[in-house]
Amino acid sequence: MTANTIGFALLVMGLFLLVGKLIRVSVPLFQSLFLPSSILGGFAALLLGPQVLGNLLAPLTGSDSFWATGLFTETITDVWAALPGLMINVIFASLFIGKKTPSLKMIWDYGGPQLSFGWMVGWGQYVVGLLIALLILTPIFGIPPMAGALIEIGFEGGHGTAAGMQSTFEQLGFPEAYDLAVGLATVGILSGVIIGIILINVAARKRQTALDMDEKAFSDIQKLGIREFENREAAGKMTLRSESIEPLSFHVAMISIAILIGYGLQQGLIGLEAVTWGAWTDTYIMTYIPLFPLAMIGGIILQLFLDRYDRFNLVDRQMVMRVQGLSLDILIMTAIATISLAVIGEYFVPFLLLAVGGIGWNVLAFQIFAKKMIPTYWFERAIGDFGQSMGITATGLLLMRIVDPNVETPALEAFGYKQLIYEPFLGGGLVTALSVPVIYSLGPVPFFIFSLVMAVIGWAVGIFYFGKQRTESG
Template sequence: MDYTPWTLLVDIGLIGLLLAVGTLLRAVVRPLQTLMIPASVLAGVLGLLLGPHVLDVLPFSDQLGTYSSVLIVVVFTCLAMTDDFDLRKIGRPIASFAGYGVLMYAVQVAVGMALVLLVLHPLLGTPEAFGALLFAGWAGGFGSAAAMGQVFGAAGQSEIQSLAFTSATAGLLVGVVGGIIQARIGAMRGHAKEFAGLRTIPRELRTGVLPHDQHRPAIGTHTFSGASVESLGFQTGLVAAIAAGAYGISQALALLWPGIAFPVFSLGFLLGLLVRGLFRSARATRFVDPESLRSVSGTATDLLVVCGIASIVPTLVSGYLLELAILFAVGLVVCLVLGLVVAPRSMEGAWFEKQLFTWGWATGAVSTGIALLRIVDPRMKSRTLEDFAIAYIPVLPVEIAAVTFVPALVLAGAAWGAVGIWGAIAVLAAGFLVVLARIRRAGDGGTGAEGSGVRDGV
C-alpha cells in the first residue's frame, strides 16, 4: 500500500489512541502506579502486542520505526534552543555531581563496547554494534536508542533499532525496581531521612494526573498575539524548520561524501545552536519561549517512546536473548558499583538523594530519576534537581559525542577507538572526583562531613 498523508493520519491516530489508553491505565491501575511506569511505555507495549509484529490488529504502516528517527531530531533541536550552557555556574558540590554523571556515562560506553569486543564477539559472533546498546538504551534512554537505531539502520543494520529499544525498556524497569529497593534500604540505614514509605508518594506522581483543585503549571507562555499567529504554532514551526534544515544538510553532505552517514539529530542540534546564536545576536530571543519548546520536546519524546517500542521486531530480539542477558547483567553491576561504592565517596551534600536520582537517569530516563527522588525527598530539600540542571552541562557533550561518534567508529571498523576514548574520559572523571574528595577532606580537617555515609554506603 502506498504511503500517503492519510496513512500518516491513521498512524498518528493510532499512536494517540494508544497514548490515551496508556495514560488511563497509569491513572487507575495500582500496580502500574507502584512501578511508576510512564504512560508512553505502556502505550508502546500495547502497540507492540497489537501491532504488525505480534497480533497484527492495528493497521500501522511500515514507517512506524522511521517516526522515531524523525522525532529524535525534534528532541535534539529543542535541546539546543532551550538549554543553558553557562559553565560559570558550576561550584564544587555541583562539580562532583557533574563528574559523577560524566563517569557514569563514559563507563557505560567503554564497558559495553569492551564486553562485546573481548567476550561476546569472539565467543558468540555478536556484531560489534551490539556494544553500543548499553549506553544507548540505559544512560541515553529512548532518545539515544532512536538516534543509534537511525545511524545503524542507515548502514544496513536495522536490527540494532529493535535491540536498542529493548535495551531502553529493560533499563527503565531495572531503574524503577532497583531504585525502590535502594530507597527502602537507604531509609533503614538512615541515609534517606525524608523517606516515609511508598504510600506517601504524592497522588499526582503515582497516577500521573494533576488535581484540578490545585495550581497546574502552564506548558508555555504566549509570545505573540493571536491576531498575528498562534504562539505555539510559531514555536513548533521554528523547530520544524530547523529539523527540516538539518535533514537537508544531511542530504547535501551525503552527496559530497557518499560513504559517510551524518546523523540528522546531531546536525539538528548544531543548527539549533546556530539559530539560537542568531536570535541572540539579533536580540530576538523574546520571540522564543523555552517552556513551549520543552513541551514540544516532551511531546516528541512521548511519541518517540510509543513508536520505538511498538516497532520492535520480536524475531530479531529473540536471536540475541543470551547476549542481551549478559549485557544487562554487566550493566546492572556497573550501575550498582557506581551507586553504592563511588557515589557516597565522591558526591557532596545529599549524596544518597543524588545517587538515587542518578540511578534512575543511568538506567533509562531522567523522569525515572525524578520519580525515585520524590520517594526519598518528597519536599525536595536536597536541591538535587536544581543542581542537576547545572551539573548536566558537562555531561551533555559526552552524551552527544557518544551518540554521534561511537556508531561512526564502529561502522568504520575502529570499535576499539570508542573503548579508548570513553575509557580515557572515565579515567579523567574518576581522577577529577578523587581530587574533589581530597579537597573536601582537607577542608573538613580530615574527618569528612559525610563520613558515616561513606563507610556505610547503601
C-alpha cells in the first residue's frame, strides 16, 4: 500500500462526506431526524461498495472484474477500515483539552443528579447485556459471554468506542464483535433521535416540560444543517501568530502530546503488569486495553498542566473541537462504510436481542426513574442523558436543544459537568475498555454482580439524596 493509494482513499472519503451532506439537504425526512451527514455518507459508501453493489454485480461481470468490488478498490476499503481505530484516539484525547477544570464541589452540585442517573443507566446496560448473554446468547447461540458488554460499548460508547475496541475483540478471539458493536451504535443513534423526539412531543402534550415547547426551535435552514448568516461565528480563535506557527497546527500538536502521554501510560501499565500481578497470577488484562481511554487521561493531564502554566491562554477550546469534529465525521463515515453485513446477517437474532434489550432499558429507565432522581427541570436534563445513552453525546445535546433552545435551564451546564466524571469511566472510558478483557479473564458472573452493584448505587444516590432535595424544595 503506497502513500498515493492512501491519499486517494482519503480523497474519496471526503467526497462521500459531501455526498452525505447532499443527501441530508435533499431528503426532508433526514432533516427532521437530524441525521449527521457522516452517517448518510457512510451508508451511501456501504451500498456502493463491495458488500452491496459489488455482490450484485460480481455474478454478472465476474469475480475478477473491477465492478466486483463496487465503486471502490480493496485498497480504498482497507484504508477506510483502519481509520476508525486511529480517529478515536484523537476524539478522546480532545475531550478535556481547552476546558478549565472546575472544582469537584461544583461538578457534584450541578452535575450530580445527572451523573447518578447516567451512572445507573450505563451500568444497567451491562446488567441487561450480560443477562441476555448468560441466559440466551451463550447457551443457545454459542456466542462468548463478552457479547454482553456490546450494549454499553455500542450505545454509550458509540461508533468511536466500537472502533477503538476492534483490536481487543480480535485479540480475544471474537472479531465479529466489532461489526456487531458498530451496528448497535448505528441503531442507537437512529433510535435515540426518533424515540427522543417522540418522548419530547409526548411530554409537551402532557405539559411535563418546565418550558413551553417552541415548535419553531429549528428553522428550515437549520434543519438543512446550515447556519444563518447572522448566527455564524468563528470556528476558533487565532491565539498565535501564523508567522510563528499556524494555530491549527499548534492545537493538533497539543492533541498529539495528549495521545503520546496516553501511549506512555499504556506501555507503562503493560510493563508493570508483566512484572507484578500478571506474572504472579498469569492473568493479563492491560495488554488488551485500547489506547483511546488512556489518550483521554493524557488530555486531562495535559489540561492540568495548561491550567497552571498556560498564562497566555494559547489553547482555544473551539479550535480543539473542530479537530475533534473532523475526526468524528471521518470515524463514523468509514466505520459504517466498512461494517460487515455478513456478520450482522449471521448474528442477526443475537444482534436484535441486544438492540431491543438496550433500547428497552434506556426508555424504561428514563420513564420510571429520571423524574425521581433529578430534582429540578428533570425532563430538560434527563433527555440529554437519554440521548447520550442511546448513541453519541451530540444526540443528547440535540435533544436538549429542542426542549431548551435558548438555554433557559441548567440542563446544558449540568450535562457538561456530569461528563467530567462520567466519561473517564463509562461511555468509552476505562470501564468500557476494561469490561471485555475482565469478562474474558474472570468470567461474566463477577462483572455482572459488580455492574448490578454500581447501577444500584447510582439509583440509590439519585433517589435518596438528590430525590430528597426535590421533596424538600417542594
